Amino acid sequence: MIKITFPDNTVKQYKKGISALEIAGSISEGLARNVLSAKVNGEVIDATLPINKDATLQLFTWNDDEGKAAFWHSSAHLMAETIEYFYPGTKFGIGPNIENGFYYDIDLGDRTISENDFKKIEDKMLEFARAKQKYVRKEVSNADAIKYFTDKGDEYKLELIGELEDGDITFYESGNFVDLCRGPHLPDTSPIKAVKLLNIAGAYWRGDENRKQLTRIYGISFPKKKELDEFLVKLEEAKKRDHRRIGKELELFTFSQKVGQGLPLWLPKGAELRERLENFLKKVQKEAGYVQVITPHIGRVELFKISGHYDKYGADSFQPISTPIEGEEFFLKPMNCPHHCEIYKSKPHSYKELPIRMAEFGTVYRYEQSGELHGLTRVRSFTQDDAHIFCTPDQVKDEFKGVMAIVMKIFNALDFHDFVIQISLRGPDDHEKYIGSDENWEKAEQAILEVAEESGLDTIIEYGEAAFYGPKMDFMVKDALGRKWQLGTIQVDYNLPERFEMEYTGSDNEKHRPVMIHRAPFGSMERFVAVLIEHTLGKFPLWLTPDQVIILPISEKYQKYAEKVFNFLNNSELRAQIDDRSEKTGRKIRDAELKRIPYMLIVGEKEEKRNTVSVRKQGEGDKGTFSLPDFVDLINHEIAKELENN
RNA sequence: GCCAAUGUAGCUCAGUUGGUCAGAGCAGCUGAUUUGUAAUCAGCCGGCCGGGGGUUCGAAUCCCUCCAUUGGCUCCA
Numbered sequence: 104m105i106k107i108t109f110p111d112n113t114v115k116q117y118k119k120g121i122s123a124l125e126i127a128g129s130i131s132e133g134l135a136r137n138v139l140s141a142k143v144n145g146e147v148i149d150a151t152l153p154i155n156k157d158a159t160l161q162l163f164t165w166n167d168d169e170g171k172a173a174f175w176h177s178s179a180h181l182m183a184e185t186i187e188y189f190y191p192g193t194k195f196g197i198g199p200n201i202e203n204g205f206y207y208d209i210d211l212g213d214r215t216i217s218e219n220d221f222k223k224i225e226d227k228m229l230e231f232a233r234a235k236q237k238y239v240r241k242e243v244s245n246a247d248a249i250k251y252f253t254d255k256g257d258e259y260k261l262e263l264i265g266e267l268e269d270g271d272i273t274f275y276e277s278g279n280f281v282d283l284c285r286g287p288h289l290p291d292t293s294p295i296k297a298v299k300l301l302n303i304a305g306a307y308w309r310g311d312e313n314r315k316q317l318t319r320i321y322g323i324s325f326p327k328k329k330e331l332d333e334f335l336v337k338l339e340e341a342k343k344r345d346h347r348r349i350g351k352e353l354e355l356f357t358f359s360q361k362v363g364q365g366l367p368l369w370l371p372k373g374a375e376l377r378e379r380l381e382n383f384l385k386k387v388q389k390e391a392g393y394v395q396v397i398t399p400h401i402g403r404v405e406l407f408k409i410s411g412h413y414d415k416y417g418a419d420s421f422q423p424i425s426t427p428i429e430g431e432e433f434f435l436k437p438m439n440c441p442h443h444c445e446i447y448k449s450k451p452h453s454y455k456e457l458p459i460r461m462a463e464f465g466t467v468y469r470y471e472q473s474g475e476l477h478g479l480t481r482v483r484s485f486t487q488d489d490a491h492i493f494c495t496p497d498q499v500k501d502e503f504k505g506v507m508a509i510v511m512k513i514f515n516a517l518d519f520h521d522f523v524i525q526i527s528l529r530g531p532d533d534h535e536k537y538i539g540s541d542e543n544w545e546k547a548e549q550a551i552l553e554v555a556e557e558s559g560l561d562t563i564i565e566y567g568e569a570a571f572y573g574p575k576m577d578f579m580v581k582d583a584l585g586r587k588w589q590l591g592t593i594q595v596d597y598n599l600p601e602r603f604e605m606e607y608t609g610s611d612n613e614k615h616r617p618v619m620i621h622r623a624p625f626g627s628m629e630r631f632v633a634v635l636i637e638h639t640l641g642k643f644p645l646w647l648t649p650d651q652v653i654i655l656p657i658s659e660k661y662q663k664y665a666e667k668v669f670n671f672l673n674n675s676e677l678r679a680q681i682d683d684r685s686e687k688t689g690r691k692i693r694d695a696e697l698k699r700i701p702y703m704l705i706v707g708e709k710e711e712k713r714n715t716v717s718v719r720k721q722g723e724g725d726k727g728t729f730s731l732p733d734f735v736d737l738i739n740h741e742i743a744k745e746l747e748n749n
Numbered sequence: 750g751c752c753a754a755u756g757u758a759g760c761u762c763a764g765u766u767g768g769u770c771a772g773a774g775c776a777g778c779u780g781a782u783u784u785g786u787a788a789u790c791a792g793c794c795g796g797c798c799g800g801g802g803g804u805u806c807g808a809a810u811c812c813c814u815c816c817a818u819u820g821g822c823u824c825c826a
Contacts, residue, residue: 419824473750658784692785725786
């Protein structure tokens with residue numbers, strides 16, 4: 104007999120060799136039906152594996168991430184089996200579970216597969232699933248594994264086997280499909296009741312663009328049809344949040360083929376919104392001791408050779424433009440820092456002046472691969488809310504903290520809390536990718552880690568993600584479709600001061616090298632606005648939104664009064680307009696709702712007589728009658744609350 | 750850049766196997782209506798069916814190519 108300890112610390116005795124599934128069955132039949140995988144002594148394994156010694160046991164169902172992982176991983180195998188059924192001779196790469204579903208990378212040879220084929224694959228998958236195919240785990244020797252996939256002619260699996268230790272290789276067999284796989288898997292296919300293949304994409308083998316591109320098929324599966332339907336509804340709803348769609352509806356920005364791909368055109372409403380964001384930040388920065396500078400959009404190639412950008416990105420940039428007579432070459436600036444470095448160098452500095460915090464809304468141009476362009480989140484021309492702080496080494500930590508405070512202040516004012524703070528450091532063995540001395544890198548990385556620690560905020564550390572000149576802290580967010588984007592960024596840099604030979608005179612009357620901090624709280628105005636649109640559904644905070652109030656006269660008879668209200672609001676510095684169309688009130692309300700105008704003021708006979716307005720709030724409905732001063736107070740209070748700190 | 754798909758009025762979309770297939774709704778304009786908390790009615794305007802080649806008696810529909818967009822991959826200072 105063995106002792107099994109459950110998560111609630113109860114201990115029961117079982118026969119040696121019993122499986123987690125059988126234990127579940129001993130508790131209840133329903134539980135046995137729902138068990139997808141199990142954790143035995145800390146290791147997630149198949150629920151069907153025998154347990155031969157005393158163990159702690161946790162059973163996983165669909166409600167657990169581990170259960171879902173096994174479910175989707177098994178679904179990937181099921182899909183592979185089905186694809187092999189329809190397309191014999193297909194070679195298989197990897198087929199993991201992912202955050203939402205699974206995928207499999209396959210090599211179909213000369214054949215192609217398209218979304219039109221999804222239905223038949225889904226149907227056949229469900230047919231196989233209903234057959235209750237068991238997932239059978241087999242330990243195989245290296246030699247047998249190699250023989251199997253050599254016979255099958257699957258070089259991808261052979262490559263994977265080549266990286267595994269002998270004795271560490273397991274196959275999983277389900278139906279007619281055998282796969283090299285670590286597991287764990289479901290006991291059998293029967294829980295898979297609903298399947299949807301989502302999309303098809305090219306994916307380089309092992310993520311290496313120099314290797315063959317395989318066909319990746321994404322899918323998702325569920326234990327209940329209803330859950331699939333709900334998932335698909337959610338997907339549709341997510342698409343409605345898409346900033347490209349809302350941006351078009353609200354006339355915030357557009358693109359033109361003639362202007363060029365990835366070059367956003369800000370429409371008046373969007374420009375106004377962006378300007379307001381910029382002014383907000385300028386004010387915050389002024390309070391924090393920043394100075395504004397302005398620099399040109401181009402700079403001599405030489406400048407970027409000094410900065411290192413030329414070596415690193417020169418070939419992947421818009422190519423240099425040159426003067427007609429002298430043939431002197433200039434780059435469109437992909438970053439503002441070299442220009443700012445030259446401003447720093449325009450005169451000698453004393454330690455007493457530091458830190459110098461030099462800010463600019465600088466528009467930069469980067470040649471992004473065409474396949475990467477995406478709405479406003481990935482463009483070729485964008486404006487950074489850039490600033491460079493030049494400081495002494497012992498000011499770095501405080502300055503870094505100050506920048507973090509600005510980022511948090513902005514995010515608070517926008518009621519923006521859904522982000523992850525990522526610290527990007529060098530990888531353990533990729534140091535040749537970066538410029539600068541190890542000593543400086545270590546100092547910089549240490550400074551960021553310490554500040555992060557002291558801030559008390561949750562952070563994650565990613566190795567190998569640092570910028571080529573220094574480590575950084577990024578504020579990451581997800582868009583409507585779950586894609587991750589970098590917004591704000593703070594980067595410590597010991598390298599540019601070196602390269603530009605920047606100096607200051609210390610209290611010891613000796614020359615010293617300053618440290619630079621690159622920082623952009625929004626990151627790019629384009630990307631930030633895109634994410635803001637998706638997070639707010641276009642319902643921007645009152646202080647920010649282009650139109651705060653719309654006045655809806657019941658009929659033309661009240662036009663005069665509407666104008667009086669308008670003037671009052673205008674004099675109170677609210678952004679208002681009048682809908683003077685000859686439409687019914689219901690229609691005017693509907694249109695204002697769709698335009699996400701926060702406040703609608705309905706004015707008719709009653710209001711005119713009493714010098715009031717009838718207030719309706721977007722998305723909420725009737726708020727009752729207000730005098731004009733009261734309404735202005737209401738708005739101003741709301742704005743003050745938004746800006747003070749939520 | 751790579752793989753796959755898509756590209757019809759300002760927007761959202763119909764257009765079966767190539768032959769009155771150039772359509773609808775919304776938006777816009779005109780007029781009527783004078784309206785009380787999410788769509789008043791009518792008329793009108795609007796498209797070289799992404800561009801360019803081809804096949805055909807005939808192409809929005811088939812083929813080639815370029816461009817753009819979408820979903821991924823790679824990249825992301």
